[in-house]
Amino acid sequence: MTVTCANPIGYETLVAYWLNEVPPQDEAALEEHLFACAHCSARLEQLAALAAGVRTAAENGRVSLVVSGGFVEAMQRSGLRLREYRLGPGESVNCTIGADDHAVVSRIRAPLAGVKRLDLVLASDRGEQEQRMADIPFDAASGEVIVIPQAAWLKNMPAFTMRMRLIAVGERGDAPIGEYVFDHSPQQGSAAPG
Numbered sequence: 001m002t003v004t005c006a007n008p009i010g011y012e013t014l015v016a017y018w019l020n021e022v023p024p025q026d027e028a029a030l031e032e033h034l035f036a037c038a039h040c041s042a043r044l045e046q047l048a049a050l051a052a053g054v055r056t057a058a059e060n061g062r063v064s065l066v067v068s069g070g071f072v073e074a075m076q077r078s079g080l081r082l083r084e085y086r087l088g089p090g091e092s093v094n095c096t097i098g099a100d101d102h103a104v105v106s107r108i109r110a111p112l113a114g115v116k117r118l119d120l121v122l123a124s125d126r127g128e129q130e131q132r133m134a135d136i137p138f139d140a141a142s143g144e145v146i147v148i149p150q151a152a153w154l155k156n157m158p159a160f161t162m163r164m165r166l167i168a169v170g171e172r173g174d175a176p177i178g179e180y181v182f183d184h185s186p187q188q189g190s191a192a193p194g
């Protein structure tokens with residue numbers, strides 16, 4: 001590409017835009033730039049291509065992404081601060097999100113060899129309907145599914161429990177292959193100001 005940009009949009013901002021986490025007051029100017037600038041819109045397209053196959057689930061402002069390992073590496077390279085949790089089937093974790101964290105990355109492991117289609121069910125204990133994300137991307141060799149809850153939403157949440165269930169879907173119906181429990185607490189405020 002020969003087109004250049006005098007003032008390219010930062011990669012971190014592009015990722016935030018793609019994650020729909022740009023503050024509303026900045027969005028119009030950013031979109032204007034992207035619309036007018038072939039250089040930056042091409043970079044955004046590259047980012048989207050990298051995230052191909054990403055599944056999102058949105059309900060009542062609750063958004064989660066299932067992404068590839070490559071997408072997380074790109075987030076890390078771009079300097080985003082990530083808080084990672086790793087769980088095996090049947091495990092639970094006490095988790096949180098810091099005010100400075102750009103994202104929480106939940107890596108859940110499962111035996112995925114031979115799985116053709118994988119669904120993820122998200123169930124919170126706050127009386128909301130379960131969300132079922134169908135046909136999520138996964139890498140059978142890594143035996144890992146990576147879930148990123150929307151940071152802006154999570155930062156506003158009180159203590160709650162989120163259960164994730166992985167379900168292999170085959171010709172004979174659903175086969176549960178793991179449950180993972182996230183006991184979330186909001187982060188305690190830091191010490192006195194000053």
Ligand SMILES: [Zn+2]
Nearest residue numbers: 005008037040
């Ligand atoms: Zn530009």
